[in-house]
Amino acid sequence: xxxxxxxxxxxxxxxxxxxxxxxxHLQAARAASERGELRLGGVxxxxxxxxxxxxxxxxxxxxxxxxxxxxxxxxxxxxxxxxDQWDVAVGADLQISD
Numbered sequence: 001x002x003x004x005x006x007x008x009x010x011x012x013x014x015x016x017x018x019x020x021x022x023x024x025h026l027q028a029a030r031a032a033s034e035r036g037e038l039r040l041g042g043v044x045x046x047x048x049x050x051x052x053x054x055x056x057x058x059x060x061x062x063x064x065x066x067x068x069x070x071x072x073x074x075x076x077x078x079x080x081x082x083x084d085q086w087d088v089a090v091g092a093d094l095q096i097s098d
Contacts, residue, residue: 001058002056002057003085003087003088004054004055004056004057004083004085004086005053005055005082005083005084006052006053006054006055006067006081006082007081008050008051008053008072008073009079010048010078011079014048014049017076018077021074021075025070025071028066028069028070028071037055037056037057038066039055039056040053041054060083063083
C-alpha cells in the first residue's frame with residue numbers, strides 16, 4: 001500500500017455551495033473509509049478554502065474514481081484537485097519510507 005494526498009481547492013462561497021451536496025459527499029467519504037481506502041480527511045478551519053484527504057491504496061486510480069463520483073466535484077464546489085503520493089517519514093502506526 002502507498003499513501004496519497006488528495007487536495008481539494010474550494011470555491012469562495014464554499015459554505016453555501018456545499019449545502020445541497022454535503023451529506024452525499026460525507027457518505028462517499030465514509031464508504032471509502034469503511035473500505036480502508038481513506039484514512040483521514042478534513043478541511044482547513046478558517047477560512048475553509050482547502051481540504052486534504054489521506055488515502056492508503058495500491059493504485060491511485062481508486063482516488064480518481066472517488067473524485068469522479070464526489071458530488072462536490074460534480075457540482076463545482078471543488079474548483080480543482082490534486083493527487084500526490086506521500087512518503088511518510090514519521091507516524092505512530094505508519095510505515096516509514098526510506
